Amino acid sequence: MSVDHSLAVTGTAPRAFLFADPAAHSLSPRMHNAAFEWAGISGQYQAQQVPAADLPARVEGLRQPGILGANLSLPHKESVLPLLDALSDAARAIGAVNTIIHRDGQLIGDNTDAPGLMAALDDAGAPDRGPAAVLGAGGAARAAVWALRAAGREVLVVNRTQARAEALTRELGGRACAVAAVSWAEVTLLVNASSAGLGDPYATPLADFAFRQLPAEALVYDMVYKPAETRLMREAREAGRHAENGLGMLAHQARLAFQAWTGHDVPVRIFLDALAGVTS
The missing domain is CATH 3.40.50.10860 (Leucine Dehydrogenase, chain A, domain 1)
Structure with missing residues (x-):
């Protein structure tokens, strides 16, 4: 080499x-x-x-x-x-x-992604009860799933390639789900661990998604931090839901x-x- x-x-x-x-x-x-x-x-x-x-x-x-x-x-x-x-x-x-x-x-x-995420979620006042949905199946998603499950959360993994979500949950636990199969009214934490939206204010991992179906106290946490407000965050806020970008996790x-x-x-x-x- x-x-x-x-x-x-x-x-x-x-x-x-x-x-x-x-x-x-x-x-x-x-x-x-x-x-x-x-x-x-x-x-x-x-x-x-x-x-x-x-x-x-x-x-x-x-x-x-x-x-x-x-x-x-x-x-x-x-x-x-x-x-x-x-x-x-x-x-x-x-x-x-x-x-x-x-x-x-x-x-x-x-x-350090896993403890960094948990510290950032704590800073953001994330609910500590209820199912968490993680979008993505790469390295950042693996850290999120592991950290959230270690904290005792039920974790749902949603990825555009279902097979990758299933492979991740076989290793780390949680449940792989299609978007339509998630009981969103129960999900109190939504974490985008995919790169969707990075550098593109029009891209989103959840197109045509009704954020109002999330509980009022739910947090939408987007690991993407450029732009500072992603489309995912903007649409969540427009629906009256709390949303934060990934700067806190990045810093921690x-x-x-x-x-x-x-x-x-x-x-x-x-x-x-x-x-x-x-x-x-």
Whole structure:
């Protein structure tokens, strides 16, 4: 396997990365570089577009001295698993990694999406009872299903490809459902863990959906954060339902990743303040 030496560290400044495809939309550099500054560390965080074919070499390059690790986003959270030396219990159970931690030449995969989501839902005042519906069946959806089931929730998985939803629930539990088969009047939490709506204010994972059938106290949580108000959120709000974007989850998972890399527990407000006014 070839190693990507473009990641090499200059001097002693620690570095971390985001590997994604696409990557240009990412707000992670703003957050992590603000955290470096707050912690008094002269580090640097960069987002890099990494096609699937290039992932093995980029991951191998993380073993170089001075590199703290990397975050992973679409489409790498599941495919990275065999490239790592060890997995945290959460990452192994979820079957997806969003954070790689470099320790003395070893690469450890972790998943901070799951606790990041739960912290964000708590911030948003999400109901803690009643069924939760998760839209999607990729790495982010796996983290959501695992976290919600660990919290004792009944979880329904809705995906445009039913077979993928069924495969996910066979591994992690929950029930795969078509949109028409969900008893929406009972669903108190709707989480969009798909990429539908990312960068496209007209796209939605639930076209022609009657949000008023959700209970009045229901929360619609869209992991997408660009645009700041997705079509899913807008239509939910028009129906009088509470809706939030994924900035809270983004900030919480970033805080946990930064702590794993550096040992510094930076307040989540530092990450959120770095995002102010940049998602519209």
